[in-house]
Amino acid sequence: MYDQAKLSELIRFARVDAGATVIDVYPGDGDWTRLFSDTVGPEGRVYSFVPAEVAHFKNDPVGLMRTLAKEPGRKNVEAVSADVVAMPEATQPADVVWLHLFYHDLHTALIQKKGATAAQFNRAVYERLKPAGRYVIVDHAAAAGSGTSDTQALHRIDPASVRAEVEAAGFVLDAESALLANKDDSHAIKVFDPSIKGKTDRFAYRFVKP
Template identity: 40%
Template sequence: MRLLFCLSAAALTLAACSPASDTPAPAAPAAETPAAPETQPAEPMPAVIEAALADAARPEEDRLLDVNRHPAEVLAFAGLEHGWHVADIVPGGGYYARVLSTAVGEEGHVYAFNPEWIAERFADGNAALGELADSRSNMTRVVDTIENFDSAIDAPLDAAFMVLFYHDTAYDGTDRVAMNQAIYDALRPGGVFIVIDHHAPAGSGLTFVNDTHRIDAHTVREEVMAAGFILEAESDMLANPEDDRTGNVFAPDLRRHTDRFVYRFRKPG
């Protein structure tokens, strides 16, 4: 699910100048721009995350993906804690779901959520996910419409993760207003929504969601915040300045090496 850690953010102030005169007038109060989303330096890795990633039961194929996915940094960015109740939205083969399950422990729970169309189109993967969930007492596989997310899982959640899927909702017929509201409603006050996806060119909106599987980060921010979320922090941990953001993410030279944004949205409270 770019632990997502952000660069330090500070509000900029603009000094107002007085008009020239023999007797200078008092300077006008400094005007402040709105505070930018918080950015953060790397922090010590929580022990529960280190232990989950070092778990001998993790498949070797998952471990090989760590170098490009930076799961330790992502989960630390989310603030993941033992005992949390979390959702992995469209978990694929269970890369994050497995680590989340180990990290939150028996006092926590993981909901591995697939929209109905994903479960139908990728039936083998959904079945494998079911086997993973069946093998873990603190994991539940859920299949439903994503607009019904809050009713389909046992809310409230401490966190929801959506990794490399938001762009798909822009062409699969999803009501994204309802989706973001359902995720918001499923989280406890203070809960976090982590979104990771492939950068499209700035200002392109939804233009590339189908052809290259990319989405404009600004569009994601605006849509998620419209549900009531605060964009608390963003990270460049999954950035790749050599990616010009126009190529198909499945092209051999780009696969797993795209320029990706990582956002931490928080439900106020």
């Protein structure tokens, strides 16, 4: 995770407010779900959405989120799981859909094994968001012009490709942030390599449903 200043800035960037409904897609260990739970408060709602494509992982991601939802003060959290493109059927209309270091996976064999595509997922997000809802994506940057060619090998994606795909679903780019940029990242190293892990050049986009 990031230091407190960056965490706070990212929550502001996502425009997550008290009373909001947030869908945290592929929540990992649940760090963002907890932060959103604290931010939206008792009148808000957080869906910790685990794509069925990763539910079989040995760390039991669905079980982890169900346990998190039982923590004291987490009554506003609901753990849900379904095929990634079936998110609208598993959740309620949302103010924010949040993807942290996951969008590139939409172009990998793991997420596509049941036939899902990035285009289908973006349409699902559009369907699930309320009017003026925010679709926020933070991911590892690939080299400019590389498109989606590094998603499988390096777990990176060209920010321009993300923007083009999301706008094709009807979204409008509302803001971008260089908060997590790292000019010293060569973009040629796998994100899990010890020399760059946790320090990759990352982009943040906030799209809005008109």
